[in-house]
Amino acid sequence: MKSAWQSLAGLLSGLGRATLFLFQLLAATPHALARPRILIRQLYMVGTLSLVIIVVSGSFVGMVLALQGYRTLSGFGATASLGIFVAFTVVRELGPVVTALLFAGRAGSALAAEIGLMRATDQLSGMEMMAVDPLRYVVAPRFLAGFIAMPLLTAIFSVMAIGVAGGYLIGVSLLGVDPGAFWSQIHANMHPLDIWQSMFKALVFGAVITWIAVYQGYHAAPNSEGVSSATTTTVVASSLAVLGLDFILTAFMFR
Amino acid sequence: MPDIPFLKHAMAVDDNLVKIRGLRFGYGRGRLVYDGVDIDIPRGCVTAIMGPSGTGKTTLLRLIGGQWRPTAGTVEFDGVDVHRQGRRDLYALRRRMGMLFQNGALLTDLSVFDNVAFPLREHTTLPESMIRDLVLLKLDAVGLRGARDLAADALSGGMARRVALARAIALDPEMVMYDEPFTGQDPISMGVLMRLIRTLNDALGLTSIIVSHDVAEVLSISDQVYILSGGKVVAQGTPEAVRGSTEAHARQFLDGRHDGPLAFQYPAPLLAQDLGLGAVS
Numbered sequence: 001m002k003s004a005w006q007s008l009a010g011l012l013s014g015l016g017r018a019t020l021f022l023f024q025l026l027a028a029t030p031h032a033l034a035r036p037r038i039l040i041r042q043l044y045m046v047g048t049l050s051l052v053i054i055v056v057s058g059s060f061v062g063m064v065l066a067l068q069g070y071r072t073l074s075g076f077g078a079t080a081s082l083g084i085f086v087a088f089t090v091v092r093e094l095g096p097v098v099t100a101l102l103f104a105g106r107a108g109s110a111l112a113a114e115i116g117l118m119r120a121t122d123q124l125s126g127m128e129m130m131a132v133d134p135l136r137y138v139v140a141p142r143f144l145a146g147f148i149a150m151p152l153l154t155a156i157f158s159v160m161a162i163g164v165a166g167g168y169l170i171g172v173s174l175l176g177v178d179p180g181a182f183w184s185q186i187h188a189n190m191h192p193l194d195i196w197q198s199m200f201k202a203l204v205f206g207a208v209i210t211w212i213a214v215y216q217g218y219h220a221a222p223n224s225e226g227v228s229s230a231t232t233t234t235v236v237a238s239s240l241a242v243l244g245l246d247f248i249l250t251a252f253m254f255r
Numbered sequence: 256m257p258d259i260p261f262l263k264h265a266m267a268v269d270d271n272l273v274k275i276r277g278l279r280f281g282y283g284r285g286r287l288v289y290d291g292v293d294i295d296i297p298r299g300c301v302t303a304i305m306g307p308s309g310t311g312k313t314t315l316l317r318l319i320g321g322q323w324r325p326t327a328g329t330v331e332f333d334g335v336d337v338h339r340q341g342r343r344d345l346y347a348l349r350r351r352m353g354m355l356f357q358n359g360a361l362l363t364d365l366s367v368f369d370n371v372a373f374p375l376r377e378h379t380t381l382p383e384s385m386i387r388d389l390v391l392l393k394l395d396a397v398g399l400r401g402a403r404d405l406a407a408d409a410l411s412g413g414m415a416r417r418v419a420l421a422r423a424i425a426l427d428p429e430m431v432m433y434d435e436p437f438t439g440q441d442p443i444s445m446g447v448l449m450r451l452i453r454t455l456n457d458a459l460g461l462t463s464i465i466v467s468h469d470v471a472e473v474l475s476i477s478d479q480v481y482i483l484s485g486g487k488v489v490a491q492g493t494p495e496a497v498r499g500s501t502e503a504h505a506r507q508f509l510d511g512r513h514d515g516p517l518a519f520q521y522p523a524p525l526l527a528q529d530l531g532l533g534a535v536s
């Protein structure tokens with residue numbers, strides 16, 4: 001009984017510390033904008049280096065959706081709606097969510113490990129002793145880069161899944177859906193609001209994943225075990241956070 | 256002013272850059288690392304801090320730099336209490352201190368050159384050409400001008416520490432804290448570094464704190480020595496005084512004997528007890 005209370009108290013105080021950390025981090029972000037070179041390097045690290053996995057996954061998700069959608073829709077004689085079926089699924093759900101899960105595994109874990117290792121090798125203390133705030137120099141640029149990269153990666157994932165290599169390729173080239181119908185259905189039924197909501201989800205997920213990653217790395221115990229547990233916790237916690245938040249955001253957006 | 260002892264002595268009495276009073280400190284709820292120590296670091300002198308491994312020498316430097324907060328007592332740097340400063344003032348104080356970390360603590364994603372340039376770029380608005388000259392001069396002093404383009408994680412331990420030394424003095428601080436600068440240095444670099452530390456101190460009027468286990472070397476370049484053990488100062492004074500000291504702790508440490516008041520073992524139960532060899536009273 002007591003230990004349940006203790007773990008609840010531990011969870012709450014952890015959340016409190018993480019929130020405090022977020023405020024300190026946000027206060028440091030203007031300084032990150034003042035150092036564009038570091039920001040660009042971090043955008044490359046979290047964004048460009050995640051491109052391959054995003055492009056490949058987007059294509060496969062789109063292809064599978066087209067196959068499954070075709071089977072379902074042909075039962076109702078509605079295969080002309082394949083385009084909008086794929087597009088809604090990707091834009092509303094799978095685009096932001098799958099991108100976020102991949103991002104947590106690829107970029108979030110790398111961020112946590114990198115910052116944790118800097119902690120373990122005294123690089124963060126060294127900076128503090130040189131009167132350079134590691135929050136400004138190390139953490140804020142990485143946070144900002146994750147925040148910026150997630151919507152872009154989500155957009156790329158969605159385009160791959162619906163158009164270039166996924167839905168269109170399978171639906172039109174393989175299954176013989178009329179290309180005119182494929183696009184015109186999307187054009188007629190997809191609203192800009194859908195896309196804005198998709199981007200909003202991506203922004204929220206990006207912020208939460210990078211927040212968890214930099215928090216875990218920054219507070220990692222200064223040894224190899226600390227770094228590995230920071231990495232694992234980042235992937236597990238941010239994946240769960242993404243799925244939970246997706247439910248909440250969806251419930252509010254698509255009432 | 257190493258050769259005017261009485262002047263130095265007068266300064267030591269009047270003018271301490273760092274003044275530690277009644278310092279108590281322990282990590283978390285663990286054992287006390289410091290249990291009431293007073294230490295003075297006189298301006299313009301080289302002060303050596305020695306003591307068995309794990310006594311808290313690194314901890315002391317971090318306390319002076321304001322990275323840890325003492326449980327009781329004060330640390331003053333140039334008359335200001337380090338632990339009563341806001342963040343901005345603390346950072347301003349730190350800009351006047353240079354610190355060489357025990358393991359170098361170089362930024363691994365930067366080159367050797369960029370590591371030494373780092374504090375200059377962060378804290379000055381000097382043009383890049385001048386930064387280049389300054390960095391090359393500092394690197395030259397530690398013999399690594401030719402290594403400027405190497406990645407920081409491609410250095411040996413001794414080289415990394417020398418780069419870290421160049422970085423610690425990049426901003427021409429008033430005080431430099433060297434944490435084990437001689438570890439992992441070959442005899443040649445060791446000699447150069449010793450002379451460098453002494454020369455920097457005298458030519459630029461710095462104040463230096465050296466933490467080191469190399470007794471003979473450190474005694475030969477320092478003006479004042481503290482030997483710490485068990486959270487206390489066990490001996491202090493000029494190198495001559497400490498060398499000739501009959502105080503038991505100091506003697507044991509300087510002679511490197513394993514029997515004496517200083518325990519070689521970290522506090523532990525008797526060995527026989529730990530190994531389960533029957534009843535030991």
Ligand SMILES: Nc1ncnc2c1ncn2[C@@H]1O[C@H](COP(=O)(O)OP(=O)(O)OP(=O)(O)O)[C@@H](O)[C@H]1O
Binds near residue numbers: 282288308314
């Ligand atoms: N971050 C920390 N958390 C908890 N305990 C610590 C921490 N850092 C050091 N200690 C403990 O504090 C004591 C002093 O450590 P410190 O690193 O200051 O020793 P040291 O005198 O520099 O030793 P060495 O000569 O081996 O470098 C040690 O017993 C160590 O176990």
Ligand SMILES: [Mg+2]
Binds near residue numbers: 313314357434
């Ligand atoms: Mg040490």
